[in-house]
Amino acid sequence: MEEIERMVAELSIDSFEVESMHWVEVTHIIDPFTFYIRLNKYKSFIQILESMEPTTKCTCLNLHDLVIFNMGHSCGARKYIRGRISSILTGDDFMECEIFAIDYGFSEKLIPIEYIWECSQDLAKTPPLAYDCQLANCYPIRSEFFSLDTVNAFRYYASIEPIKMKVLGKKPHKLLVDLIISIPESIATLLAIGGYSMLGYYYDPIAWSPIVGQKRMFFNFKKLTVDEIIHVKYLSGDSTREFHVAEVSDFKKHLNEVDFISFYARREFSLSPVHLIEGTLVCVKIDDKNIYERAFIKKVTKPKESAIVQLVDWGRDEEFPVGKMKYMSSQCLRTPVLSIYCKVEESQACDSGLEDMLFIGNEFNITMKKLGHEFECPNTVAISHRVDLDEARALCEVNYE
Template sequence: MDTLPELFDKVSLTTYDPDSSYHVKITHINNPHSFYARPTAYTTYLPSLEAKGEPINAEEVQLKDMVVFKSKTLNKSLRGSIFNIDNKYFDIFTPDYGFLEKKVPVTDIFKPKILGVVPPLAVHCRLANCKPITAKWEDKAIESMKFFVGEERALLCVVEKNPQILTVVLKNSCPDDISLMLAYCGHSVLGYVENQVSRLTSPPCQKLYYTYRELKLNDHIRVRMQSGKLPNDFYVAVREDYEQYLDQQYNYTYFCKKFCKLEVIDRLQVHKPVSVRMDVTYKYERGIIKEIISNSKVRVLLVDLGTTIETHVASLKVLSDRFLHYPAAAIHCCLDKNQLNETKLLTCVHPGNEFFITILEVGDNIEKPHVVKITPI
C-alpha cells in the first residue's frame, strides 16, 4: 500500500517517450493496430489494486465508476471502470488489461480497497511498419499475432505517441519483431497506416551476409569432414559449429515454414542468403545462391553442409537475419600441394571422419578456399 503513491506519478502515457523501451506483458490483443501492454515493473501493484472491498449496491453504481469485479475471462478479481449499465448487469472495461467484460452481475461487483485515481497500468498500442492486406484485419492475422506474442515477456520500443495510442515495435524470442513475423507469414504488409507518422521510412535493414569462423595463419584445429573431395574442393566443420547447427535445426525449420517464399518479396540475386527446403527430409537448410540457372532454377550452396544443390525457386524462402548471426558451419578448404601425393590420406578422409587441419593460407570462405594441411588423429 505504501508504494502506491509513487505509482500515481509513474503511470502516464506521457512517460512513453519516442525511442524509449520497456519490458512488458501483452495483456489483450484486438488486432495488430489495437492491443494493450503493461510494463512488467507494474505487476507488483496488481494485488493491491485488485483487492475486493465491500459489496456494492446496483443503485450506487454510475458510469465510469472504478470497481473491483470477478472476471470470468481471467478467473480472478480485476479492477474495472463501468462502461455500460443494463438493468443490474454491467459492462466493465479493465484499465490494467485492456479488454471489456460484458454482463457482469451486481453480485460480482465490489468497492475497491484502494481509493483515489490510479492511472491505467496497461497502455494502448499499435504495431509500427505494419498494415492489413485488405481493408480490415483478417482473423488469421489476429491469430498469428497472438501466436507470436504468446505468454512471454516482450520488449516494447516506442516509435511515436499521441494521447490515444502508442506506435511501437514489439520484440520477443521470435527471430524478428512481430511486424516482420506477420509479414513473413503473408498476414500483413510492411508499411504505414493513415495518420501514422514514423521516422522509420522503410523496413529495418537486414544483415545480408553469413558469419564465418575467423581463422588465422597456422591455426591447428580439429574438424569433421562435411562434403566434397580432396584435394581441391572440400568442406570441413569445427565440432562446436556443427553441434550448434544441429541444435538450431529444429527451430530453424519451424520458423522457415512460416516465412514467405523468396520470389514473393524479393528478386533472385547471386550470393543472396536464402532458406532452402530439402525435398527428402522436408527440413530447411541455410544456403547462398551460387548461380541462377533460369527463372525457376537456381544452384545453392548449403553453408552448413558444404554441398551444392540445384533446386526450384519455389523451395526458397526468406532468411531471417536472426539466423545469420551464428557462423556457417562449413569451412571451404583445399589441400596443400605438398600433400597431393599422399594417396593413403586422400582415400581415408570421408564425410563424418574427424582429423586436424593446419591453416597454411587464409581464404575468404566464399570464392577462395583456405589452404590446409591435414593431420590424421
C-alpha cells in the same frame, strides 16, 4: 501502496519516451492495430489486487463509475480487478453491467450487481495500467482489416515468451510500438514472413518519429480492354509465351518519369536487411546509369543480403544486394507500371516468324484478346503490323546508341 501510487502517477502516454524500451505483458489483443500492454514492473501490484477481497458493495451504479468486480464469478473463482462501467442493463429484479477492465484493456459483459463493489479512494487515484498500442510496420494484406489467422498468429507470438517493447511514436491515445522477442526479427517481421501481414516503411503522418509505418502500398497497372489495339515497344522476354511490352506513348513519358522516381528514391532510407522479404516494394539503384528503378522483391537469394527483384517497368528479373535498395516512396507510385505482361494467342503460337520479332526496341501492334492479371497472369494478345526486321533493328540501334 504509496510506492505503487508514486510510480504509476508518473506514468502516462506522454511520459513514454520515443526509442525507450520496456518489458511488457500483452494483456489483450483485438488486432495488430489495437492491443493493450502493461509494464511488467506492475505485475506484483496486479497480483495483490486480484486477490484482495473488496468490502463495500455497490448500491447505485452510474455510467463511467470506477468499480471493482469479480472477473471469475461465472466459474466460482475469485479474481478482483478494476473497471469502468460502460453500459447498464436493468430489469424488474436485476441489474447487469458491461465493464471495461482498465488494467487489462478488455470489456466484460453481463456482470451482475452482486459481483460489483466500490473502488476505494486509494485505488481510484491509481491511473489505468493498460495502454492502447498499435504495432508499427504491420498492415493487412489487400484489405482494410486483419484476418482471423493474422490475429491468432499475433496472439501466439505475443504469448510464447517475455516481450520487450520499443516505443516508436505516439498518438493522442495510442502508442506506436515494436514488439521484440528473443529471436532477431520483430513480431511485425515474423507476421510478414509468415504471410499474415505486410510490412510498412514509414511512420504514420501524425506519429512523432521519422521511420516506421505507412499503409501498405501497391503498384497501379494500365487499364486495358478486350479488342483494344495498342502500338507497343518490346521490352523483355524470350518467347511468345511470356514477354513484356510498353505502349510507345507511355514509354516516351517514362523516360522523364525515371528522373522523378530517382529524385524521391535518393531521399528515402536504405532498406533494412530484416525487411528483405518477398513481395516488398523497393527502388533499386542502376549504377551504370545512376538512376533508380521501381521493383518488387521476387526471391530472396541470401537472407538479409541479396534478392532477385523484378524491374516492374521493364519486366526483367535481376539480382541486387540489399545495399542497392531503397524503401518505396508513395511519390514513386503516381504513374502506372510501364510494362504490359503478354503471351501470344494460340492461333499465332505456331508462327515461328514471331520469335524473330521479339527483340528489345522493336515496335509492332498488339490486339488484346483476353485480359490477364498484373504480373501473375499474362494478357493474351495477337501481334500485327509487322515491320521490316532489318529496318527495325537499324532504327533501334540509332535510338539506343
